[in-house]
Amino acid sequence: MRDPLPVPARAVRTELVVERSRFVTTLEPVADVAAAERVVARVRRELPDARHHCTAAVLGEDGGLVRSHDDGEPAGTAGAPMLAALRGAGVTDVVAVVTRYFGGVLLGTGGLVRAYGGSVGAALAAAGVVPRRWADLVEVRAGLADGGRVEAELRRTRDVEDVAWAGDGWRAVVAVPVGGLGALRAGLAAAGLRASAEPVGRAVRPAP
Structure with a gap:
């Protein structure tokens, strides 16, 4: 199973000046299309006097959902290079x-492509990325007398x-590498801890 694509580590706002034109980039992690649209709407409210608010988005575990918009710039000179950078x-x-x-100076098609793509590239560099992985989610249960010791043991090496x-009694959900249930059970047994461990699903988590 291929791991999901990484995501931006944080939201950033950066600025690039090209021939007196200012390119202010707002880049943020989002969960879905609705969240992306809220970011776009908010930026329009925050910066209402700008000529263009061009956009690009990549969504989904495999990046299969993409959106871009030139917002009045010549077709293919803004949204497409922004999307290509992402x-x-x-x-x-x-x-x-x-x-x-x-800024009063026409940049031409090539200049716009470089400016918009470069703006997004600079914002990505400032934001950083968080690698992700698939994880098996396991519910671990223990009696009241053992819960504290089980939790302490799990926290030494696991989420x-x-x-x-x-x-x-005590319960918790633990994220383990895919196929790692057996190793979790063996580790609990080797530590002399009385606890059950049962799979409850699979989810995306930050890579260690």
Whole structure:
């Protein structure tokens, strides 16, 4: 199973000046099309006096959903190079908005392509990326007397999620590498801990 594509580590806003035109890039991680559209709408409100707000987005675990828009620039000179920069970086679940303030000098087709693509490339470099992997989710259960020790052992080497204590004992969800359930059970047994471990699903998690 191929791991999902990486995602931007953080939201950034960068600026590039080309022949007195300012290219302000807002790049943010997003979960879906609706979230990307909210980012675009917010940027338009924040920077209402700009001539163009050109956009590109790549979405989905495999980056299969793409969107771009030239917003009044000559066709293919803004959204397409922005999208090419995102896809060239191999990231997904990301939206970029490049806001252009015209500086009075015409850049030509090649100049626009370089400016818009370069703006997104600079923003990606500033944001950084987070590699991701598929993980098996395992529910681990233990009695009240053993829960604390089980949790401490798991936290030494693994991601522990959704910890809960109840009258009948302790439980938590642990993310393990795909196919790692057997190793988890063996580790608990080797540590002399009384706990059950059962698979509950699969999810995307940051790579270690």
